[in-house]
Amino acid sequence: MLFSGSVLAAAGLEFFLVPNHIIDGGIVGLSIMASYLTNAPLSWFVVALNLPFLYLGYKKIGKSFALSTIFSIISLSYWLSVFHPLAEVTHDLFLAAVFGGIIVGIGVGLIIRYGGSLDGTEIVAILIDRRSGFSVGEIVMLFNLFILGGSGFLLGWDKAMYSLVTYFIAFKMIDITIQGVDESKGVLIVSDQHQEIAAALMDQLGRGVTVFNGEGGFSGETKKILYSVITRLEISQLKIIVNEIDDSAFVTIQDVYDVVGGMVKKKASH
Known part of the structure; x- marks a missing residue:
């Protein structure tokens, strides 16, 4: 090279x-x-x-x-x-x-x-x-x-x-x-419907999802935070999935410059 x-x-x-x-x-x-x-x-x-x-x-x-x-x-x-x-x-x-x-x-x-x-x-x-x-x-x-x-x-x-x-x-x-052309994006999602969103991401996008425990800074309420790595081309599909399940979900998307290990590749379709 x-x-x-x-x-x-x-x-x-x-x-x-x-x-x-x-x-x-x-x-x-x-x-x-x-x-x-x-x-x-x-x-x-x-x-x-x-x-x-x-x-x-x-x-x-x-x-x-x-x-x-x-x-x-x-x-x-x-x-x-x-x-x-x-x-x-x-x-x-x-x-x-x-x-x-x-x-x-x-x-x-x-x-x-x-x-x-x-x-x-x-x-x-x-x-x-x-x-x-x-x-x-x-x-x-x-x-x-x-x-x-x-x-x-x-x-x-x-x-x-x-x-x-x-x-x-x-x-x-x-x-x-x-x-790479297929740029990776890290996605954080905060939602009360975290289980449904996580299941949809794994089923429809074939991406792994990690769940963090969080707490609202103002309310003090316990929150579940989802983290996943997707490609740039899947951003619009992810937004549609999240919006259909919880249109009030909080979503942030960041650039990811390198990914090693983990369930990054799509799972084979069932």
């Missing part, structure tokens, strides 16, 4: 972004700008600029992460050099920004999902996150705003705006690749 991700990321860069002077965020974006200024191969800068961060990752995060990242970066560098002589796919800047962002995002998402990284700024963000009140995503976003702003002075503001489009598309595709 690390190998496949690096091939996809290299293809998105060399076939769409680099020939049209559109950059991605992070170290890869800095590498594209450095290659543009010096006419040196992009693959050189991808490796050279990531080296200090790889050392930090090895020391502060762990050997397994560092080795996966080293493999991913070397593989990316190799495929960048392989794809570079080939012709670009499109001269249309909008198409290049969109499809380049999609392909790069899927590639980077595969690498992150299987324990590696292509971007040294993510390593710095993880280390800063441990010592600050900012999240890793917020720190990476701040780095990339500076990088994309710098590309405006170097490549022109139209290219910088297309680069911003690419960045947000890639960011979303990374999320989809890591979490």
Whole structure:
């Protein structure tokens, strides 16, 4: 998966972004700008600029992460050099920004999902996150705003705006690749008809249900709280089920980024 991700990321860069002077965020974006200024191969800068961060990752995060990242970066560098002589796919800047962002995002998402990284700024963000009140995503976003702003002075503001489009598309595709298209949702339901709702969820959706004991903060009454994990596509069906049984039930739905164990898969139909 690390190998496949690096091939996809290299293809998105060399076939769409680099020939049209559109950059991605992070170290890869800095590498594209450095290659543009010096006419040196992009693959050189991808490796050279990531080296200090790889050392930090090895020391502060762990050997397994560092080795996966080293493999991913070397593989990316190799495929960048392989794809570079080939012709670009499109001269249309909008198409290049969109499809380049999609392909790069899927590639980077595969690498992150299987324990590696292509971007040294993510390593710095993880280390800063441990010592600050900012999240890793917020720190990476701040780095990339500076990088994309710098590309405006170097490549022109139209290219910088297309680069911003690419960045947000890639960011979303990374999320989809890591979490999967079939996103999971955690559902909390508070209802006096908890038994009927739990039975309906297990029977109609085939989902496991956990029952918690709760207490009303104002009334002090004992309440039963149902918890279940469903897919994004089942949200509307769940709302219909709950509403038909108890239209006054209290329901909250949250994103679930990973699920391990438990009765998550649908039970076979009887």
